[in-house]
Amino acid sequence: MSRVGLIRLAVVVAFVAxxxxxxxxxxxxxxxLIPPSQMxxxxxxxxxxxxxxxxILLTLQNVAAAFVLxxxxxxxxxxxxxxxxxxxxxxxxxxxxxxxxPVFIFYPLMIVIFGLNAWPLIIIGFLFAVAAMVVNTLDxxxxxxxxxxxxxxxxxxxxxAEVFQVTLPAAAPYLFNGAKLCVAYAFIGVIAGEFILAGAxxxxxxxxxxxxxxxxxxxxxxxxxLVFVTTVNMSLYAWEQRLQRRRGGR
Amino acid sequence: xxxxxxxxxAGAGRQARDTLLVLLGLxxxxxxxxWLAGSVALASPWAxxxxxxxxxxxxxxxxxxxxxxxxxxxxxxxxLLGGLAIGVALGANRLAGAVADPILVALYSIPxxxxxxxxLLFFGLGMEAKVAFGAIHGIIPVIIFTMNAVRHIxxxxxxxxxxxxxxxxxxxxxxxxxxxxxxxVSGFRIGFALTIxxxxxxxxxxxxxxxxxxxMKAMHSNDTPTxxxxxxxxxxxxxxxxxxxxxxxxxxxxxx
Numbered sequence: 001m002s003r004v005g006l007i008r009l010a011v012v013v014a015f016v017a018x019x020x021x022x023x024x025x026x027x028x029x030x031x032x033l034i035p036p037s038q039m040x041x042x043x044x045x046x047x048x049x050x051x052x053x054x055x056i057l058l059t060l061q062n063v064a065a066a067f068v069l070x071x072x073x074x075x076x077x078x079x080x081x082x083x084x085x086x087x088x089x090x091x092x093x094x095x096x097x098x099x100x101x102p103v104f105i106f107y108p109l110m111i112v113i114f115g116l117n118a119w120p121l122i123i124i125g126f127l128f129a130v131a132a133m134v135v136n137t138l139d140x141x142x143x144x145x146x147x148x149x150x151x152x153x154x155x156x157x158x159x160x161a162e163v164f165q166v167t168l169p170a171a172a173p174y175l176f177n178g179a180k181l182c183v184a185y186a187f188i189g190v191i192a193g194e195f196i197l198a199g200a201x202x203x204x205x206x207x208x209x210x211x212x213x214x215x216x217x218x219x220x221x222x223x224x225x226l227v228f229v230t231t232v233n234m235s236l237y238a239w240e241q242r243l244q245r246r247r248g249g250r
Numbered sequence: 251x252x253x254x255x256x257x258x259x260a261g262a263g264r265q266a267r268d269t270l271l272v273l274l275g276l277x278x279x280x281x282x283x284x285w286l287a288g289s290v291a292l293a294s295p296w297a298x299x300x301x302x303x304x305x306x307x308x309x310x311x312x313x314x315x316x317x318x319x320x321x322x323x324x325x326x327x328x329x330l331l332g333g334l335a336i337g338v339a340l341g342a343n344r345l346a347g348a349v350a351d352p353i354l355v356a357l358y359s360i361p362x363x364x365x366x367x368x369x370l371l372f373f374g375l376g377m378e379a380k381v382a383f384g385a386i387h388g389i390i391p392v393i394i395f396t397m398n399a400v401r402h403i404x405x406x407x408x409x410x411x412x413x414x415x416x417x418x419x420x421x422x423x424x425x426x427x428x429x430x431x432x433x434x435v436s437g438f439r440i441g442f443a444l445t446i447x448x449x450x451x452x453x454x455x456x457x458x459x460x461x462x463x464x465x466m467k468a469m470h471s472n473d474t475p476t477x478x479x480x481x482x483x484x485x486x487x488x489x490x491x492x493x494x495x496x497x498x499x500x501x502x503x504x505x506x
């Protein structure tokens with residue numbers, strides 16, 4: 001591991017150790033925060049007991065569905081907008097303020113439209129994530145140097161070859177960025193929806209544990225959730241790095 | 251940014267007209283959805299505007315508005331100034347920047363709504379929790395944008411700072427921040443929108459006053475005109491601000 005990587009690891013470990021010390025020594029009340037080691041034990045127990053396996057799977061399924069929808073629709077939406085500069089300039093200010101309205105206030109509306117099933121949550125996660133993908137797709141296409149297309153024309157590439165060998169690889173860092181944000185936003189949408197109104201799912205269980213002063217379950221679930229998100233993001237990051245290395249770097 | 255192509259008055263006028271057309275389209279879509287879903291699920295645009303007028307005419311609405319504005323204002327100050335200071339400090343030191351970058355990106359992408367019980371346990375119900383919630387949402391993008399801009403600053407600027415024997419604070423104030431203004435404003439735009447979102451999420455879950463509280467109350471009683479009226483108000487406010495910031499952003503990016 002590189003020196004920077006080692007220092008980074010040391011910083012993270014030191015932070016966790018400090019939390020452990022602060023909670024063990026009683027500087028932070030155990031009603032507020034339990035030691036990280038206990039969180040980890042609680043998380044493992046939750047997984048082993050299998051009691052909340054259904055909730056966890058349900059949430060992950062919903063997030064996955066929202067994520068896939070958002071990436072696909074957001075990407076093609078971005079491509080369409082990029083093709084129509086006039087429409088895009090008209091939509092730009094709306095996209096910029098999109099995230100100021102918490103989309104999950106429309107959750108009750110979604111329940112009326114789609115019924116009491118998984119779809120309202122999926123749609124909320126999708127609505128939350130899709131704008132990030134659109135914006136990043138647009139950014140990615142904007143940043144492709146013009147000369148790339150000239151080279152493509154000089155090489156007489158067909159349309160598909162140009163798309164797959166020039167456009168997409170050149171925009172890839174931004175597309176990956178958009179996908180990573182989609183993961184985060186899909187989680188936010190689904191979890192927030194579950195906090196507000198749901199009978200199952202991780203967000204529901206966290207809120208339930210919070211209301212019952214069950215800090216161990218609550219922090220265990222929160223830790224699990226953060227581990228899931230970080231794992232997904234790190235895998236995307238690793239995939240991106242591998243793609244870039246294969247192409248011989250930037 | 252590459253979007254800043256036309257700035258002629260005629261182009262700007264056409265663009266504003268196009269935006270209005272898109273808005274009009276959205277309103278038509280809203281009306282169609284209203285007909286489709288019925289007024290129990292989705293109030294019509296007109297009913298929502300009427301309700302917004304009613305809310306604005308009620309004296310009891312303003313303490314809530316003030317509460318949210320106060321929470322948002324404090325969170326915004328923390329996000330912008332704190333983010334700027336941390337971003338410059340991390341970016342100015344090569345090692346610190348390299349160490350912090352992936353950690354910050356990981357922090358940016360965790361769903362912070364999950365942390366709401368933690369914030370509530372630490373800050374209790376009320377103003378502090380909302381401000382903390384707004385600030386943790388807004389500060390990270392500001393740090394990331396500022397830090398990356400400072401890290402990729404032209405080396406000659408730093409060399410001249412050294413030649414003139416500027417101290418760290420003077421370097422930050424007279425060289426680093428001015429050189430990175432366009433990126434910093436881009437970071438502010440994202441930080442701004444996320445601070446509104448964070449403050450509102452905080453209010454939805456943790457307050458007895460404020461717009462978020464009104465929203466939550468309206469959601470529990472399925473009072474769709476009020477939900478949509480507040481959403482309209484928020485969207486109008488955010489759009490106006492982001493419009494201003496976007497214009498500033500474009501002008502700054504063109505200048506460099």
